Amino acid sequence: MKAIERWSILTCPECGHSEKMEMPTDACLWFHECSHCKMLLKPKPGDCCVFCSWGSVPCPPIQAGQGDCCQN
Ligand SMILES: [Zn+2]
Numbered sequence: 001m002k003a004i005e006r007w008s009i010l011t012c013p014e015c016g017h018s019e020k021m022e023m024p025t026d027a028c029l030w031f032h033e034c035s036h037c038k039m040l041l042k043p044k045p046g047d048c049c050v051f052c053s054w055g056s057v058p059c060p061p062i063q064a065g066q067g068d069c070c071q072n
């Protein structure tokens with residue numbers, strides 16, 4: 001069984017600040033406010049959540065091969 005990495009390092013595209021965040025396994029995170037510059041991070045077009053766009057590892061559903069965590 002493949003281990004799912006629950007911790008991701010989110011890097012702010014505005015100021016370069018990075019912070020370690022625990023990802024929820026049963027929900028997606030669309031927005032995250034940078035604790036340094038207060039910019040609201042949003043997913044890039046085509047990405048399902050902020051972790052897939054700005055994190056060091058993709059979100060748990062992607063890691064598990066289940067596809068996007070929040071398809072619309
Ligand atoms: Zn920032």
